[in-house]
Amino acid sequence: PWADPDTGQPLQDVETMAGHQNVRRRFVAGGEPAALGVLPVGDSLCTTNPTYGWGASMAITHAFAAVDAIQRLGDDPVELALAYDETIRAETDAVFEESSAMDRLRSYRWRNEPLPDHERDEAERQALISEGIGWGALRDPDLGRALLRRINLLEPPAAVLDDPTVKTKAQTMRTQFATEHVAAGPDRSELLAAIDSARPA
DSSP, X not given: OTTOTTTOOOSSOOOOOOOOOOEEOOSEETTEXXXXXXXXXXXXXXXXXXXXXXXXXXXXXXXXXXHXXXXXXXXXXXXXXXXXXXXXXXHHHHHHHHHHHHHHHHHHHHTTOOXXXXXXXXXXXXXXXXXXXXXXXXXXXXXXHHHHHHHTTSSOGGGGGOSHHHHHHHHHHHHHHHHHOOOSSOOHHHHHHHHHHHSOO
């Protein structure tokens, strides 16, 4: 019914959402603020892949940190900028690094490029998160809670594997995923073969 022309009319044509990049901007360098009277929040400080839904959580975190710094330090613009940066730096860096890592690894797969040796540990960690925690989230309450904490940035996203119970259960679920998971469609070689067979002679 959502697409029924009798139900409603589209406001405009379908538009694409592409060209996104993970960007981390620094407003303090060498212990000095780049500008005074500026406390950047949200996307002005850090943008991540919008499919992860982390932007709003980061913006709220930044906004609360800015208000706290203003209430504590008042009118000193240098101390204000430095204190604010100190408060948000580690968490913002962690979210940026996690989004960048997930996107890099996905890019290798989509481009059918071999995984570089220096990415193998990160690929293993991300697979444990997606195939262990992600797949197991609907099968185990501990993994479900861990996934929700990661999705909603209740802690740095990489911290999801810091809990030994979660990590052990994720490893078990990843093994089950490998044996029980049914692919949603053909793999790359099957898809290329299907395209080749459909080409006109």
